[in-house]
Amino acid sequence: CKGGKREADLALLKQNGIVLSHTAQAETTHRSFRSLYAVGEKLGSGGFSVVRKCIKRSTKEEFAVKIVSRKGLSEDAANDFREEVSILRMLDCPYIVKCYDFFEEEEYFYMVEEFLEGGELFDRIAAKKVYNENEARDLVVQLLKAVKYCHDKNIVHRDLKPENLLMAHMKDDSGIKLADFGFATLTKGKHLDDDCGTLDYCAPEILGGEP
Numbered sequence: 001c002k003g004g005k006r007e008a009d010l011a012l013l014k015q016n017g018i019v020l021s022h023t024a025q026a027e028t029t030h031r032s033f034r035s036l037y038a039v040g041e042k043l044g045s046g047g048f049s050v051v052r053k054c055i056k057r058s059t060k061e062e063f064a065v066k067i068v069s070r071k072g073l074s075e076d077a078a079n080d081f082r083e084e085v086s087i088l089r090m091l092d093c094p095y096i097v098k099c100y101d102f103f104e105e106e107e108y109f110y111m112v113e114e115f116l117e118g119g120e121l122f123d124r125i126a127a128k129k130v131y132n133e134n135e136a137r138d139l140v141v142q143l144l145k146a147v148k149y150c151h152d153k154n155i156v157h158r159d160l161k162p163e164n165l166l167m168a169h170m171k172d173d174s175g176i177k178l179a180d181f182g183f184a185t186l187t188k189g190k191h192l193d194d195d196c197g198t199l200d201y202c203a204p205e206i207l208g209g210e211p
Contacts, residue, residue: 033110068109095146118167158183
């Protein structure tokens, strides 16, 4: 659903000082992911990707890395992932997961992100069974600040849901960060009408095909 808008999105990225694909590849020509990071435990997985904990060898800092297999991955899907990385690199907000590094290698893409030990908000809600009003209010305020920050930069996330809100800590329920910008796109005030997102959470306007 994003293919028809890619040229416009790339133009907007360039206007914001972000250049895709060839630049990203050039940056990693003389280094490899595994030479700089040690891979650890599995944190999650998807159709073509797996998320693992990793440690930067030089500093011993902990990160999360999204590893995307290029085997069977279409060029459109590869470009979508490059776009996701480029959008994340534009963002610097305390309520949005940070992207620290990107490697485009022969067999895999590696996107190194902030490691958040608390896991998904969805799992936290299920474990707690109920959030009181104060807790819910604090979470929503952070979410709205993240959304406003994105919109101020002409970025729309398009897949807001508890699974894409990560908890900063295991025992603290107050800190969340917005993650997974796979459906995110750039817009210059124009209306969007793409059919995308997660069915259980998408707005009625999307189902009705409204802009």
